[in-house]
Amino acid sequence: MEFDTSSPIWDQLVTEFSRRIVTGQWQAGSRISGVRELASELGVNPNTVQRALAELDRRELCRSERTAGRFVTSDVPRIDTLRAELARRIADDYVRRARGLGMPQAQARQLIEERWTHDDHTHGPVAPGERDDA
């Protein structure tokens, strides 16, 4: 994983771990690897991973059990809320940029419709050159 070194890494880890929970890479209710294991996988400091996981605990996205380790929440509605939070950030970004280009709301909405189905048809990685034209 590549980090933006000009902003706090623990914060970027919170986003990355949230993404893993939402996509099911970390299944609801499953056990999360140890702090040192994650630190070594991601090439970051164990204390940074600890800080990110503590934040996930605080947001009730996972829970620590003294002896058994740390688990992803089994609360599926909570995970759905998280997914909505993450998508909202992306939506905000799209709205800001589309607005910045001077695009009317109706057209921006239509574009999402189009691209959504477009993506269904291609159903694979975005072809080179297509990535930035939305």
Add this chain to the structure above:
Amino acid sequence: MTTTPTARSHQESAMTPEHALVSVRGLTVRYGPRTALDGLDLDLPAGRIIGLLGENGCGKSTLLKTLAGVYADYRGEVRVGGHPPGPESKAIVSYLPDRSGLPDQVRVRYCLDLFADFFADFDVDKARDMIASFGLDESMRLKEMSKGMREKVQVSLTMARRAQVFLLDEPISGVDPAAREGILDGILGNLEPGSLLLVATHLVHDLETTLDSVVMMRHGRVVLTGEVDDLRAEHGASLDQIFRKVYSS
């Protein structure tokens, strides 16, 4: 430890003197007319990976030598694990000097025996595993090795001690970028949980994601310390950029 306001909010307790594994007060070292360390104060807690940053000649190596107990001509107070530098502190400190003290003509195997003789806490199996994981052979002579290979041997020997404090003086300088990553992985993967790693370097970029906090030195004094993530948030910049800003003035 003089912290910036935002740094103070996080893990304050870990930075106070009573929790310090390494504590320094008014440390002054002079080399003839030149002052290498100028009344330096520092408290470093256990369980952290701390970067000691600064330009050449700012006193990083002198500080590490003093903490390691290999340089004794200083004024001020130094405590490592509660002990002044001496046999008791050396028993818990593993030090990687900036220049190798190992003889050229010996084989790696000899170095392993040497460390096993010298240090009661030396885990020879761990050192063997590290050396093997670096793709090196114990029968090789140091003089047959490249700089990067020798550095890997040194790091293996240093990290295989079950020490509480690890002091590394420029462990990756003079090594190509590809080898640096392997050496860093070797250092971090073999760090005992709960021990303190203080690593002097000017290669800030390579250590961006691995450091908990930094101590930036200039002219024998500490000019900036703090949690790296807090410094990033405060300055909106990478450690590398903050470093350049601090030293460009």
